[in-house]
Amino acid sequence: MKKGLIYIAPLLIMILFVFPTHGKTKGMTVPYLETRIDRDHTVEGERLIYEVILVSPDAAVAGAEVMANPEFPGLDISRSAPDNHLEEVNIDGRLYYRAVIDRFFIGTNNKGKYTIKGGDYRIGLNRQITIDDPYWGPSLANRVEMFALSAPDLKIKVDALPVSNRPENFSGAVGKFDVEMTLIDQPRSGDDIRMMVTIVGLGDLSEAILPDLPKYFPEGLHFKSMTDARSHFIKNGSIGSEIEIECLFTAGKAGKYTISPIEFSYFDSDKGKYVTAKSDPLEFEVTESKHYDETPPVIMDV
DSSP, X not given: OEEEOOOOOTTOOOOXXXXXXXXXXXXOSSOEEEEEESOSEEETTOEXXXXXXXXXXOSOEEEEXXXXXXXXXXXXXXXXXXXXXXXXXXXXXXXXXXXXXXXXXXXXXXXXXXXXXXXXXXXXXXXXXXXXXXXXXXXXXXXXXXXXXXXXXXXXXXXXXXXXXXXXXXXXXXXXXXXXXXXXXXXXXXXXXXXXXXXXXXXXXXXXXXXXXXXXXXXXXXEEEEEEEEEEEEETTEEEEEEEEEEEXXXXXXXXXXXXXOEEEEEETTTTEEEEEEOOOXXXXXXXXXXXXXXXXXXXXX
């Protein structure tokens, strides 16, 4: 079950009860922080996701505030929006609530060993208390109980990409990807025909070198142009991306044609080796276009 997580306004006036807390204690009755990265041993060029995760014994989380940012010496980073929900989890037979309160994309451009220093955060939990007013008598009121939490440090190791067995057409991408190609238009001779090539998978494709598409086209097809669009997504705590390449070509005459399987070479960080993904061949028939020399009649309403 997922519950909403509301962030605290920095200038909100409230009663503050601050409890400095570090790390996890068995049978915790106060919240604590965890840090995670989708891979702590990687290679140059792989893009990772670093997350700070709140673990709370109480679902009444009022919000989270960054007091000191995590530090990423030697790494390229960009901050991303965290998830805005709590999720129920069972830890050692007890119900807790987890939420990602901070997230960063990390670029591992150079080999070496790195230490990510966890940041400091302030977490608020809604509490209901009884106030015994001398005039109105006992009544219920809300307060926000505050906890000062520190995220634990995390270490990663980055290896150099291997030189041996590196393909000549290596795209520079690291991860795991698939390639597909499909026709968009009904192919007719002499007309512009559009085809879509899609490269998608887990990993970063923002700097990937595109395949040399014209070389896959057979004689009789004239490659004209291509445009690409790149996007990213998050899947199971890892970064994924997609490239959509729209190609424009023509066929000189009617007939059956086959575009050869398109190749995309990358480094598979799970297998630890270079891999070449291939699409299926694209077989299609081009029909004759019907062009009329005569000017069509003009139809008018009377």
